[in-house]
Amino acid sequence: MxxxxxxxxxxxxxxxxxxxxxxRSALTMLGIVIGVSSVILLTGIGGGTTKAITDQISSMxxxxxxxNTNRRGSTxxxxxxxxxxxxxxxxxxxxxxxxxxxxxxxxxxxxxxxQTSLDASDEQYESIKNVELISGRFISxxxxxxxxYVVVVGTYIQRExxxxxxxxxxxxxxxxxxxxxxxxxDETADSTKNSQDNKVTIPYTTAMRFLKNKKISTYxxxxxxxxVVDMAVSSVKSFFARKFGSDSGFSVTSVSVIIDTMNEILGxxxxxxxxxxxxxxxxxxxxxxxxxxxxxSERTREIGIRKAIGARTTDILMxxxxxxxxLSAIGGTIGILVGIGLGPVVKSLLNLEFAVQMNxxxxxxxxxxxxxxxxxxxxxxxxxxxxxIDALRAD
Amino acid sequence: xxxxxxxxxxYHMGETDVHALDGVSLHIKPHExxxxxxPSGSGKSTLMNMIGCLDVPTDGECWIxxxxxxxxxDNQLADLRNRKIGFIFQQYNLLSKLSAIENVELxxxxxxxxxxERTELAKEALKRVGLLDKINHKPSELSGGQQQRVSxxxxxxxxxxxxxxxxxxxxxxxxxxxxxxxxLHELHSEGxxxxxxxxxxxxxxxxxxxxxxxxxxxxxxxxxxxDRNEASL
Ligand SMILES: Nc1ncnc2c1ncn2[C@@H]1O[C@H](COP(=O)(O)OP(=O)(O)OP(=O)(O)O)[C@@H](O)[C@H]1O
Ligand SMILES: [Mg+2]
Numbered sequence: 001m002x003x004x005x006x007x008x009x010x011x012x013x014x015x016x017x018x019x020x021x022x023x024r025s026a027l028t029m030l031g032i033v034i035g036v037s038s039v040i041l042l043t044g045i046g047g048g049t050t051k052a053i054t055d056q057i058s059s060m061x062x063x064x065x066x067x068n069t070n071r072r073g074s075t076x077x078x079x080x081x082x083x084x085x086x087x088x089x090x091x092x093x094x095x096x097x098x099x100x101x102x103x104x105x106x107x108x109x110x111x112x113x114x115q116t117s118l119d120a121s122d123e124q125y126e127s128i129k130n131v132e133l134i135s136g137r138f139i140s141x142x143x144x145x146x147x148x149y150v151v152v153v154g155t156y157i158q159r160e161x162x163x164x165x166x167x168x169x170x171x172x173x174x175x176x177x178x179x180x181x182x183x184x185x186d187e188t189a190d191s192t193k194n195s196q197d198n199k200v201t202i203p204y205t206t207a208m209r210f211l212k213n214k215k216i217s218t219y220x221x222x223x224x225x226x227x228v229v230d231m232a233v234s235s236v237k238s239f240f241a242r243k244f245g246s247d248s249g250f251s252v253t254s255v256s257v258i259i260d261t262m263n264e265i266l267g268x269x270x271x272x273x274x275x276x277x278x279x280x281x282x283x284x285x286x287x288x289x290x291x292x293x294x295x296x297s298e299r300t301r302e303i304g305i306r307k308a309i310g311a312r313t314t315d316i317l318m319x320x321x322x323x324x325x326x327l328s329a330i331g332g333t334i335g336i337l338v339g340i341g342l343g344p345v346v347k348s349l350l351n352l353e354f355a356v357q358m359n360x361x362x363x364x365x366x367x368x369x370x371x372x373x374x375x376x377x378x379x380x381x382x383x384x385x386x387x388x389i390d391a392l393r394a395d
Numbered sequence: 396x397x398x399x400x401x402x403x404x405x406y407h408m409g410e411t412d413v414h415a416l417d418g419v420s421l422h423i424k425p426h427e428x429x430x431x432x433x434p435s436g437s438g439k440s441t442l443m444n445m446i447g448c449l450d451v452p453t454d455g456e457c458w459i460x461x462x463x464x465x466x467x468x469d470n471q472l473a474d475l476r477n478r479k480i481g482f483i484f485q486q487y488n489l490l491s492k493l494s495a496i497e498n499v500e501l502x503x504x505x506x507x508x509x510x511x512e513r514t515e516l517a518k519e520a521l522k523r524v525g526l527l528d529k530i531n532h533k534p535s536e537l538s539g540g541q542q543q544r545v546s547x548x549x550x551x552x553x554x555x556x557x558x559x560x561x562x563x564x565x566x567x568x569x570x571x572x573x574x575x576x577x578x579l580h581e582l583h584s585e586g587x588x589x590x591x592x593x594x595x596x597x598x599x600x601x602x603x604x605x606x607x608x609x610x611x612x613x614x615x616x617x618x619x620x621x622d623r624n625e626a627s628l
């Protein structure tokens with residue numbers, strides 16, 4: 001009871017002293033404010049960037065496994081039917097498979113003539129790659145069996161060749177062949193020529209004939225669920241190694257592997273940023289110690305008076321310690337608010353991602369209070385151990 | 396109640412030693428009003444600091460209420476100053492950032508009293524010194540005499556048994572000085588032990604007993620028959 005009354009009193013006295021010297025208190029806090037706000041800002045940017053990148057990668061499908069045999073010098077490939085059979089034999093690992101071919105084509109309609117990126121697959125592609133269409137339909141199994149001359153186009157083509165009108169049912173020429181438009185992709189970028197919206201997709205069987213490309217270099221597989229991705233990856237690896245008779249000539253990647261690596265790198269980056277910010281916090285703490293030391297020598301007489309009328313050593317210690325803790329905790333709180341407030345500004349000005357890291361808010365608050373204790377203890381001890389008569393004589 | 400036995404205080408100033416107190420023995424009984432008088436530099440303040448447990452002697456022993464000061468720990472000394480001794484300094488020694496009432500409350504804070512108890516005691520003390528209308532004034536907004544009255548209020552707010560006053564009228568004009576002296580007399584008549592330090596014989600004559608000190612030694616110690624009533628008026 002007495003103890004809490006005294007603490008409460010010390011807090012009041014400390015607030016009085018802090019508010020009684022606003023300019024100095026503000027300057028003292030500045031170091032902590034800058035330190036904490038940079039912790040919040042930098043970890044916010046780190047965390048925001050990590051989240052944006054992992055979200056983007058995840059949107060590509062966390063169950064997606066990509067097999068590429070299109071290595072330079074590689075002449076071998078794996079037959080689609082063989083791989084299909086393997087996938088069907090392992091339903092506990094795989095839920096889907098599609099072939100993938102990519103290239104470039106010359107698109108033409110009337111007098112308009114331009115280059116577009118062309119890719120080719122089958123009906124499974126739609127679900128494996130989460131294809132979104134704004135009109136029409138995707139390539140069907142029937143299209144593939146019949147090597148149909150049908151095409152799904154991007155929004156650039158819709159805008160450029162059809163003035164934004166729905167082009168489903170219309171025809172365009174690709175490399176001189178007439179293709180019927182059956183669907184339109186949703187916009188992924190900004191519908192400009194150099195964006196991902198300038199593309200066309202045709203059945204892979206048509207592409208093999210049409211591009212005079214007899215082999216499929218890429219396969220997309222879908223793992224049954226997220227938990228078996230790693231097992232599925234090694235299973236596919238061993239299948240290809242068996243077919244190729246070697247570990248080289250192909251690569252198997254999965255989004256979850258990429259995300260793990262990305263997270264690791266970004267986590268390191270965030271830790272580094274937090275480390276840099278922590279250094280500035282320590283510098284801020286040294287500032288607090290400076291001011292507290294000055295404050296103690298300026299207030300030697302006050303300490304003498306307090307001791308003369310009955311302040312114990314611990315009373316003086318608490319008074320100065322609480323003052324330095326309050327200074328740095330208030331600095332920390334302001335720093336947190338500044339950091340959170342500056343986040344959106346940095347986001348829009350520097351075009352960076354920003355997400356407040358709640359754990360960092362808590363850590364940096366605790367850290368700044370701890371800095372108040374750590375850097376306040378020496379000046380507070382100096383004050384507390386002053387001999388009353390020496391302190392009273394000071395001027 | 397207060398007993399000093401062969402107290403010495405020696406300051407080492409480079410080559411020479413300053414004997415501020417050179418073997419002082421003094422016994423002050425409860426409820427006594429003692430004046431300590433002597434020329435400047437004779438060791439009066441040093442002596443008061445010993446009695447008030449603010450300073451430690453180089454040699455000798457000091458007893459307060461039968462307890463040897465040298466045996467006490469810092470915290471016990473702090474509590475003793477807090478509860479038994481009220482200081483009145485020549486330079487008032489108020490905290491300039493605190494208001495009159497906050498200054499008066501200060502010893503009560505260290506005693507651990509609640510805000511309500513403190514306010515009550517502080518107001519009572521300020522009323523006694525006639526400053527109830529100035530409780531929220533800062534020291535800088537008060538006259539010297541008023542500041543000294545605040546410091547008296549602070550000394551008596553914790554109801555100590557011993558009042559130590561080191562030249563309380565030294566910085567005041569004669570009218571304010573008389574007021575302050577009147578308050579000391581009042582405190583004495585209420586049963587407090589009052590130790591008054593001065594270099595002014597006219598003020599010393601108001602006490603029951605006059606101790607004269609010179610070069611760190613007591614040179615005379617006399618009962619004062621000329622009581623307050625004649626001397627002060
Ligand atoms: N901290 C100190 N260091 C060195 N010498 C000191 C110290 N304090 C006091 N003295 C010396 O001790 C002697 C007594 O000092 P003290 O302050 O007790 O005198 P005083 O009687 O109170 O004088 P005054 O009437 O001027 O206040 C003086 O010679 C003084 O110079
Ligand atoms: Mg003196």
